[in-house]
Amino acid sequence: MVSPSLRAAIFPLADHFPLAENPSAAEKNSEQHHQTGVTRPFGLRYAVKPTAHSPVKMQAVHYDEQRQIGLIDHEGIKKPFTTFDAPMTIESTGEVARPTYDEIHDYDH
Amino acid sequence: MTITAELGTQWAGGLRTKHRSVQLSELTAAYYRRPTRFNFPPQLAGAELHWAGQQARLGLGGLLANTSGWFNHPHHMAYAEYKPTQLATAKRLGLTVPRTLITNDPASARAFSEEVGAMVYKPFASGGIGDAEQPRAVYTNVVDPNDLDDSVRLTAHLFQEHIAKAYEVRLTVVDQQFFAARISTHSKSANIDWRTDYDSLTYDVIEVPHHVKTQVSALMGELNLRYGALDFAVTPEGAWVFFEINPNGQWGWIAHHTKLPICEAIADALIGTR
Missing domain, CATH: 3.30.470.20 (ATP-grasp fold, B domain)
Known part of the structure; x- marks a missing residue:
């Protein structure tokens, strides 16, 4: 079993707030690579334009640093970027598998 | 964000933003969701910006790495x-688990394809590529064995039997x-x-x-x-x-x-x- 500290050194996150040395720095490799004459790796032949699930104008999305919530422009007003079916918020998982009254929907755009 | 931490028997101090502050000793949980890169003053650029980012990552990141209650701990996520x-x-x-091959050798990929029959290609990471026109994504795709050419050599590829x-x-x-x-x-x-x-x-x-x-x-x-x-x-x-x-x-x-x-x-x- 690799110790957590050793794992951190060997397997650092490549980006997004990595907690160890950034491995994205290019390593100098003196090995002579096979000259293939192709310029794109095989996997990239499948690169496609992503299908938009729910079109969201990113210019309409904001962040409230005070409340630490997302906001979205809606009819000229900045509204929280969530939808509430009821005015109350569920505060615990509870005993029932599915909430039947109060619901929180997180739109994951 | 302002950070101040002094080493006693353990790190003591805290983080402060414009709206709130927290002492390291008060931290009981940390949710690592989708953090973005640090924002630095606009006067930092180029090599200085890169250096500052590295210091922040290892300094603040190092302080937080010692915090308990991570959900999940970034190091564990990196490994997983x-x-x-x-x-x-x-x-x-x-x-x-599907039969799986990792290779940058076209011959190995072709041999695997013959062995498993229908085969798919999957990227190792979900990140797309920022092409000139617009970003494009790479999803799982069924592979035509006739397409397995020298472009396989250009990086590591993951192939699996199609389930x-x-x-x-x-x-x-x-x-x-x-x-x-x-x-x-x-x-x-x-x-x-x-x-x-x-x-x-x-x-x-x-x-x-x-x-x-x-x-x-x-x-x-x-x-x-x-x-x-x-x-x-x-x-x-x-x-x-x-x-x-x-x-x-x-x-x-x-x-x-x-x-x-x-x-x-x-x-x-x-x-x-x-």
């Missing part, structure tokens, strides 16, 4: 994100609580990779077989994860085939479509009510 690691661990713990599916499952695990959503696909592309066509998907809540729960619990423990978003295919014969675990995978849209209390479970995990 490696597909070869998660596939090998899953297989060792008894989960059914016949009755449906797929997104299993979200939060501190050993299981939330399983059956995903039914209704388009050709979604049948290969449901991420390609969300609009064609339908969702139902489904029970997880006991043996799969046991194996997934062991996998989460082995990978030191409190949270995981796992993808399974269920064959027409009813076998659950492990595809991957996303240590930081999306859950909001699943909760939205199924009403599964994933959000509540995460909240409970963070405030320590379980």
